Amino acid sequence: MPESTEHDYDVVISGAGLAGSAAAILLARRGVRVALLERRSDPGAYKVLCTHSLTANAFPVLDELGLVPDLEKAGAVHNEARWYTRWGWIEPKPAPGGPPLPYAYNVRRSTLDPLIRSRAAQTPGVDLLLGHQVTGLVREAGRTVGVRASTPQGEREIRARLVVGADGKDSAVAKHAGMRTVTRPNNRFGYLAHYRGLPLRDGIGHTWFLEPDMAYAFPNEDGVTVLAVLPDKKRLPEFREDLEGSFSAFVRALPEAPAIDSAERVSKIIGTVDHPLHSRKPTAPGLALIGDAALTGDPLWGVGCGWALESATWLAEAVAPAAAAPDAAGRRGLDRSLKRYAGKHGRKLSGHQTLAIDFAKSRPFNPAEELVFAAAARDAAMARHMHRFASRLIGPVRFLNPVVLAKASLINIRHRWEDDD
Numbered sequence: 001m002p003e004s005t006e007h008d009y010d011v012v013i014s015g016a017g018l019a020g021s022a023a024a025i026l027l028a029r030r031g032v033r034v035a036l037l038e039r040r041s042d043p044g045a046y047k048v049l050c051t052h053s054l055t056a057n058a059f060p061v062l063d064e065l066g067l068v069p070d071l072e073k074a075g076a077v078h079n080e081a082r083w084y085t086r087w088g089w090i091e092p093k094p095a096p097g098g099p100p101l102p103y104a105y106n107v108r109r110s111t112l113d114p115l116i117r118s119r120a121a122q123t124p125g126v127d128l129l130l131g132h133q134v135t136g137l138v139r140e141a142g143r144t145v146g147v148r149a150s151t152p153q154g155e156r157e158i159r160a161r162l163v164v165g166a167d168g169k170d171s172a173v174a175k176h177a178g179m180r181t182v183t184r185p186n187n188r189f190g191y192l193a194h195y196r197g198l199p200l201r202d203g204i205g206h207t208w209f210l211e212p213d214m215a216y217a218f219p220n221e222d223g224v225t226v227l228a229v230l231p232d233k234k235r236l237p238e239f240r241e242d243l244e245g246s247f248s249a250f251v252r253a254l255p256e257a258p259a260i261d262s263a264e265r266v267s268k269i270i271g272t273v274d275h276p277l278h279s280r281k282p283t284a285p286g287l288a289l290i291g292d293a294a295l296t297g298d299p300l301w302g303v304g305c306g307w308a309l310e311s312a313t314w315l316a317e318a319v320a321p322a323a324a325a326p327d328a329a330g331r332r333g334l335d336r337s338l339k340r341y342a343g344k345h346g347r348k349l350s351g352h353q354t355l356a357i358d359f360a361k362s363r364p365f366n367p368a369e370e371l372v373f374a375a376a377a378r379d380a381a382m383a384r385h386m387h388r389f390a391s392r393l394i395g396p397v398r399f400l401n402p403v404v405l406a407k408a409s410l411i412n413i414r415h416r417w418e419d420d421d
Contacts, residue, residue, distance in 0.1 A: 009035040009127075010323045012147055012160040014134045014173050017047060017113060019291030019308035020166030021120040025065055026316035028125030031324045035158055036126055037149060038117070039133035039167075046113035049192075049270060051302040052226050053079055053205075053218050054112075056102035056391035058306035061313050070115055075221035076107035081205035081390070084255050087377040092387035101384065102391055104306070106205065106218045108194075108226075112305075132156070137163065137176045143285035144177060162323055162334060163287045164315065166308075169278050171293035177284055184277040187362035188214065189236055190299060191247055191271030192228035198263035200225065201256065208254050209373070212362040214300050215251070217258050224266065227251060227258060230300045232362045236273060243269055275299060277357055282311075282345045283338040290315050295349055298356045303392055307349060314344050351396040368400050375408035378415050382408060 011027055013020045016038035024036040038045075054062070056079075062068050080103065083090040094100050121128040131152045138146035138157060146159035165173030174181065200206055200217055208215040214230040229250045231239070239246040247269050251260050278296040282289045291308035318341040322333030358366075365373060376386040389399040398404075 007146070007159040007161055009033045009158065009160045011035070011162045011164060011319075012158050013037065013164040013166050014147065014171075015039075015166035015168065015291075015293070016117050016120065016128060016130075017166065017168070017291070017308070018116060018305055019293075019312045020164070021116040022061065022065060022309050022312035023164060023166060023290055023316055024120045024126045024128075025116075025123050026313060027320055027323065028123045030316065030320035032125065032320050033324075034126045035160065036120055036128045037132040037134065037147070037158075038128065038130050041131040041152070043117060043121070043128075043130060044110075044114045046109040048109070049272065050109050050305070051192075051216075051218065051228065051299055052108050052112075052220055053106050053302040053305065054104040054309075055079070055303055055306040056104045057393055058309045059102065059104045061309040062104065064313070065116070065119065067116060067119065071105050071107060071112075074107065074111050074115070076105035076111070077219050077221065078103045079106045079205055079218070080202075081207060081218075082202070083386075083390075084206070084208040084210075085373050085377055086209075086211065087374040090373070090376045090383050090386055092383040093380060095380070095384065101387055102393060104391075106220045106226075108220050108222075108224065111221060134167070134172045134176070137173070137287075144287040147173075161286070162319060162338075165287070165289045165293040166291050166312070167293055169292040169296040171280075171289065173287070174280055174289055174293055177287055179280050179284060179289070182279045184279075184357045184360065186275050186277060186298060186360040187233050188212070188230045188298075188300065188360065189233055189239070189271065189273040190228060190230040190275065191239070191243065191269050192226055193247070193265055193269045194220075194267035195225050195227055195258075195260060195263040196223055196266050198225040198227065198258050198260065200258060206256075206258070209365075210254075211364040213250075215254055216300075216302075218302075225258070225263075227260070228271075233273075240273075277353065277360060279353060281342065283342040285335065288315055288319070288338055288341060294345060295353060297353060298360050301356060301390075303352070306392055310348070311345060314348070315341050318344070348395075352392065355396050368405060371405055371408040371412065372400065374415075375411040379411045382411060 012035040136148040282294040290311040375382040
């Protein structure tokens with residue numbers, strides 16, 4: 001059966017969260033007609049279980065989207081941070097006379113999600129279709145050419161040259177397309193709660209590497225701090241028996257623990273006991289995945305929001321010319337552009353995911369990590385190097401390359417000499 005050349009839109013995106021809304025805006029600005037589908041009917045809906053942190057790699061995307069002034073106005077907090085290790089605190093600071101450290105924002109999803117979705121709805125070329133849940137894909141000649149969706153008005157078929165799954169780790173688009181999911185276990189579980197009136201030293205974020213347990217506290221807008229614990233699963237029985245007591249006891253035992261007893265908890269304690277790491281090939285004929293639909297990282301690193309925005313940008317840059325071109329030329333160009341997107345996605349993120357999968361085994365630091373983390377607690381330049389990696393501005397190869405390991409070794413040897421003296 002020959003492929004139909006008729007389509008309702010150039011691109012249809014399933015999921016109007018961070019990745020989907022960003023992709024819709026960026027594609028429409030490049031002349032692409034976009035249907036942005038959101039299964040929920042409330043335009044103010046947001047993702048509840050999230051670290052609420054946008055790492056610095058997301059800042060250029062936020063800037064391109066025009067969201068930085070709105071985030072500043074909303075009170076989003078620049079995400080400076082300090083990290084506890086067994087060698088002491090790693091506290092990145094700008095070099096003397098140098099530029100400020102790169103940053104993005106800590107901001108609650110209840111603020112961020114409606115903001116970016118509203119921006120998408122206001123973008124010429126984007127039709128935001130609320131209450132539209134994808135129930136299947138339309139396929140012709142071995143490629144995806146649209147979606148079937150359940151809507152408040154009944155079932156609907158929407159055709160497009162490209163279908164984008166931006167619908168999270170349990171992506172319906174990926175499932176209906178039969179895309180293989182590689183799943184890796186996560187030997188930590190996580191719970192978080194929001195507090196008001198919870199002071200943190202220097203007013204910045206804190207992360208605790210307790211080997212193997214983890215914790216963090218991120219100040220957000222409106223004086224609310226998100227406090228999370230990520231223990232090894234061997235501690236799960238005690239949390240199941242007494243969640244509130246175990247959560248509070250875990251926090252109180254942290255080095256320089258936040259004073260939760262004098263703060264007001266303004267949310268339930270929420271979390272998940274199982275958060276595996278998912279990876280999928282991000283493209284198929286006529287189809288692409290972005291955000292968590294393509295790759296779900298370990299939440300302890302707080303990278304999901306940043307990668308959602310970055311992958312939306314990579315896709316828009318790659319496919320926009322072909323998606324907006326006439327049908328015959330558009331299809332040929334789209335296949336090539338999807339290949340470019342998949343290649344960039346793999347180059348940028350596969351190394352990070354490999355390290356995350358290994359660390360999700362809930363293990364102590366390996367020897368290379370010990371060298372760098374110890375040196376970062378003792379040396380300002382190495383702390384800035386750590387900041388660049390934690391912000392996902394550099395990859396694992398640069399983070400743990402031989403030159404860095406040699407410098408870290410010298411720093412640690414010098415520190416031992418000084419202690420001996």
